[in-house]
Amino acid sequence: MSERLLHRSSLAASLALAAPFVVPLSLSLYVLVGWVSGGNPFWTVPDLTLSEATMVRDAGEAVRLIRAGHDPNRAWPVRADLSDSGQPEVLTPLEAAVQIRRLEFVQLLVREGARMTAAERSTLVDRARRLGAGDITDYLQAAAQ
Amino acid sequence: MSVATATARQLSGVSARWTVLAYVSAIIVALGLAYFVVRIPVQRSDGLANLFQVQEGSWYEVAKGGIASGYMRPALWLQIKLAFHLADGNYTTVFRAIHAAQIVACALLFVGALRVRDRAAFCTVPFGLALLFGSHTFDGTIREAYPINTYLTIVVASLAAFTLSQGRPARWRDVAAVALFVLALLTVETGVLVGVVFAIMWAAGARGVSRQALLWSAAALAVYGLARVLLLGGATPGLSERVSGFGFRVLEPQELQARFGAFPYLFYLYNVTSQVLTVLLSEPSGGIFALTASVLAGEVRPAHVIYTATVLASTMLIVAFVVSRRAAWRRSEFSHEDRIVLVFLGVLLTNACVSFPYTKDVIMSPAGVFYALAASVAIGHQLYRLADLPRMAVMRAVVVLALLGSAAAIRLMAVHYQMRAASFVTRNDWTELDAWARNNHIDLTVAERAALARQLFNDAINRRTPAPRFTEREAGPFRRLLF
Numbered sequence: 001m002s003e004r005l006l007h008r009s010s011l012a013a014s015l016a017l018a019a020p021f022v023v024p025l026s027l028s029l030y031v032l033v034g035w036v037s038g039g040n041p042f043w044t045v046p047d048l049t050l051s052e053a054t055m056v057r058d059a060g061e062a063v064r065l066i067r068a069g070h071d072p073n074r075a076w077p078v079r080a081d082l083s084d085s086g087q088p089e090v091l092t093p094l095e096a097a098v099q100i101r102r103l104e105f106v107q108l109l110v111r112e113g114a115r116m117t118a119a120e121r122s123t124l125v126d127r128a129r130r131l132g133a134g135d136i137t138d139y140l141q142a143a144a145q
Numbered sequence: 146m147s148v149a150t151a152t153a154r155q156l157s158g159v160s161a162r163w164t165v166l167a168y169v170s171a172i173i174v175a176l177g178l179a180y181f182v183v184r185i186p187v188q189r190s191d192g193l194a195n196l197f198q199v200q201e202g203s204w205y206e207v208a209k210g211g212i213a214s215g216y217m218r219p220a221l222w223l224q225i226k227l228a229f230h231l232a233d234g235n236y237t238t239v240f241r242a243i244h245a246a247q248i249v250a251c252a253l254l255f256v257g258a259l260r261v262r263d264r265a266a267f268c269t270v271p272f273g274l275a276l277l278f279g280s281h282t283f284d285g286t287i288r289e290a291y292p293i294n295t296y297l298t299i300v301v302a303s304l305a306a307f308t309l310s311q312g313r314p315a316r317w318r319d320v321a322a323v324a325l326f327v328l329a330l331l332t333v334e335t336g337v338l339v340g341v342v343f344a345i346m347w348a349a350g351a352r353g354v355s356r357q358a359l360l361w362s363a364a365a366l367a368v369y370g371l372a373r374v375l376l377l378g379g380a381t382p383g384l385s386e387r388v389s390g391f392g393f394r395v396l397e398p399q400e401l402q403a404r405f406g407a408f409p410y411l412f413y414l415y416n417v418t419s420q421v422l423t424v425l426l427s428e429p430s431g432g433i434f435a436l437t438a439s440v441l442a443g444e445v446r447p448a449h450v451i452y453t454a455t456v457l458a459s460t461m462l463i464v465a466f467v468v469s470r471r472a473a474w475r476r477s478e479f480s481h482e483d484r485i486v487l488v489f490l491g492v493l494l495t496n497a498c499v500s501f502p503y504t505k506d507v508i509m510s511p512a513g514v515f516y517a518l519a520a521s522v523a524i525g526h527q528l529y530r531l532a533d534l535p536r537m538a539v540m541r542a543v544v545v546l547a548l549l550g551s552a553a554a555i556r557l558m559a560v561h562y563q564m565r566a567a568s569f570v571t572r573n574d575w576t577e578l579d580a581w582a583r584n585n586h587i588d589l590t591v592a593e594r595a596a597l598a599r600q601l602f603n604d605a606i607n608r609r610t611p612a613p614r615f616t617e618r619e620a621g622p623f624r625r626l627l628f
Contacts, residue, residue, distance in 0.1 A: 009539040013531050014268035016547040017524065020554035021271035025170060027558060028177025035180050042561065043184065045609040056612040060572035064606045082614070108576055 049076035054096035054105055056082060062093065062105075063112060072114040098124050101133040110143070118144070160263070167261035167270045168253065174274050174557070175252035179245035181564035182287060186605035187237050189574045189581060192292040193601060196236070197587065197594055199226040215382040215502075217373055220331035221295055228293060236597075237604040240292040247297045248287060251277075251514070254304035258518055260481055265528040272553050273521030276459060277514055279452070279556035281430055282423065285507025287560070288567040295333045296510045302329040303511045306339045307488060310346035311481075312353045319358035326362045330369050335499050338492050338511045340366060345491040349479040382502040384409060389503040390432025391415065413501040420497035420504060424512045427456040432504030447625045448559060455552040458545075459520035463489075466523035469530075482522040489515035524549075559627040562620065568610045575605040 034041035050070045053061040055078055066072050078089045084099055094114050097105035116124065121140055128136040187193070199207050204226060211222035232239035255277055261267050277283060286297040302325055309318050309325070322343055329336030340362050343354050384401040391412070396404070405412035419432045428436045436453055439445045463486065470483055479487070489512070496512040524546075531539050574581075578598060582589045589595050620627050 009531050009534075009536075010265060010528060012543050013528050013539065013546055014265050016543045017528070017550040018268035018271055020547065020551040021170075021275065021557070024275070024554050024557040025173055025271065027561070028173045031177045031180050031561075032173065035176075042180075042565075043611065044615075045611050046615065056614045058569070058573070058610075058612045059576040060569075060606055060610065061612075063576045064609070067606070104577075111579075 048082075049078065050093045051076040051078050051091045051096040052082050054093045054109070055084070055100060057100065057102065057105070059105065059108055062108065066112045072109055072112055092120075094120075094124060095127070098128050098131065098133065098136055101128075101131055101136065103133070103135045103139055106136055106139060116140075163263055163267040164261050167256045167259070167267050170270055171252040171256040171274060172249065174271075174278065175249045178278060178287060178560065178564065179248055181561060181568070182245050182248060183241040184608060184610070185241070185288075185290075185564065185568040186571050186575065186608050187240055187292045187601050188290060188571055189578060189601075189605070192240075192290060193598060194585065194587065195222075195225055195291055196229060196597060196601075198222070199229045200593060200597060202226075212376055214386070215377060216334070217369070217377060218295075218331065218333055220328055221293075221298075221333060224298070224332070225291075225293055234600075236292075236601060240290060243293055244287075244290050244297070247294065247301055250301050251297065251304060254301065254308055255514065255518065258304060258307050258485065259521055266525050268528070269521040269525040271557075272524060272550060273517050275553035275557040276455070276517035276520050278560055279553065280510075280513040280517065281427060281452070282506045282509040282513030282516075284560075284563065285505070286510050287564065289507075296335070296507045298332055299329055299335050299338065300510050300514050302332075302336065302339050303342050303492065304514065306342040307346065307485075310343060310351045310353045314352050314355055318353050319355050319361075322354040322358045323361045323365065327365050330365065335496060335508060335511060337366070337499060338495055341491050341495045342488055345488045346484060349484045349487050350477075351484055384412070387503055389416070390419075390429065393434055393438045395431075395433065416501050416504045417497045420500050420509050420512075421493060423504075423506060424493055424497075424509055424516050425456070425460045427453045429504075431506055446628070448555075448628055451552045451626060452556055455549065455556060458549050458552075459516075459523070462523035462527060463516075463519050466519075466526050469526070482526065485515070485522045486519045489519035555623075555626050562616055562627055565611060565616050566613050568608070569613060572605050572608060572610050575602050578602055 031042055033039075048056070048058065048061055048065075050062060050065045050072060053059075053065060070076075072093050075090045075092045075095075078091055078096065080086055080088045083089050091099065092114075093109050094106060094116065097109055121144055125137055125140050128134075128140065187196075198210060199222065202210060204223065207222045207226045208219040211217070211219040228239055228243060229236070252274065255273065256270060259266065259270065259273065261270060278287070283300075286294050286300060305325060306322065309322050312318070326336075326339045326343065329339040343359055343362060347354060347356065347359055384406060385398045388395050388397055389401060389412075390396070391401075401412065416432065419429050422428065423430055428434055430436075436445070436449055439449065466482075466486060467490075470486075473479075474483065474487075492515045493512040496509055500508040527542070528546075531542055534542065579589070581587075582598075587594075589598055617624055617628065
């Protein structure tokens, strides 16, 4: 085998192994440039309403918003791409929590100041029952007593 | 080594620029990860309780508290206390900075251990870094912190031990070696691996650390063993202390007690075997045969298959390397690459044996790191050997290497998404602070505790983090390959 051929086979094999890493290395470089320039390229956090934060299961954001003064007892818009129905909706955070069938979210919102009238509770119980969220139904009924 | 292989090495272009490029790529990858690491809040579950202990106890009490229930980790607690005091109120910043620094140190020591001198060796570096940072055994070292990640400390210490063992013998190396070993041993049980690295390197002809230093380390180990017997009664963590994976599911402490309480050795054997296999095959993970279960259930994730295939291929390369070098090893001829593979084998076995009480992937992180080093060496070895192969075989090898490189690159990219998911989960954990305190009988009405908890809570909640729904959407069509 000539030296030139040897060189080519070694080069081709080395490049075949290393070439795919151009993508993650570029990604890392992009992250670093953004870090230095304060651009936050891979940490884009969209602004959410309280009900949207609930829909995407973002408990931390829900708490942040409530503590920043967002009212957990009013209805907030939910964009179509964040809604389970695929349609834009206007929901209270508690309605959103029932919609995603997550008891811990219902409890979190109640802890953070969400309140229900008897009629609202009844509506939420009906909705939870329709969605097969037995734990939420039990919790809401127990809380009423 | 054949003449053609030797020529290929020569043609690969020995130059310092490849060394520099290797370090530069390692720094880029490590800092890219550090960007995400510093955004993960301090953990509520493990981090906060530990911080309460160092906040309230004296230095002596904190060190003494690290010796209990089958564990002897006074240095770990002193490290946390030292960082706590140095932070002087900036807890999140300091603990996240320590974590990021450990990751960068790990990457630099990793590249240093590879001794990159030519193009072929340089081309194995990104592959090695992908195996290192993308490994499921490494995952817990970057995702979690208590609030200092103990396991990452041992990973860095093991790599530092490897580095110390290379080079010319010197008194300072001996002193540093013994100090490093004692510190690692008193940090966590897997610290014993630092001694294993020193011993294997010495036995394989690397004399940077002298025999005298090894004897001092052995004496320190004997004192440590004696202290364990005297202070802990030789106790090890019991079956009733935590959950552990077995077969296809996690067993609760009561189930472990019921199944293995009378004769735990079968369970220990399962754990040791699982820990060896998890490094070599990526399965089982945490003692659970998750991939096998998903295959049986017909719910295999492409990302899981890609990762397992990468690990299997890497293991086969290491086996091929061992087979090709065994004759030289019988003659006690060891190259630098041989030492890396031998250290990996020794660390793998010791690491698995040390973690006999329960299985957890992150405990195997030192073995995982040396696995990545050994795989890099093995793949580099194959690159040089291509010169011995006919043209068609070279073509086939090029295709295989491209596939392997692509699979590892995908895994490396997935780590960024996993880090964001980790940050999301950690932040959300803080919303359950009161329930956690209640369940763990922690009184948050004590003024100092309340102030610390409130500060860390605010730090976590105010760190806005993208929800997985957004990061998954961002991954687009590659989602199934990454998650």
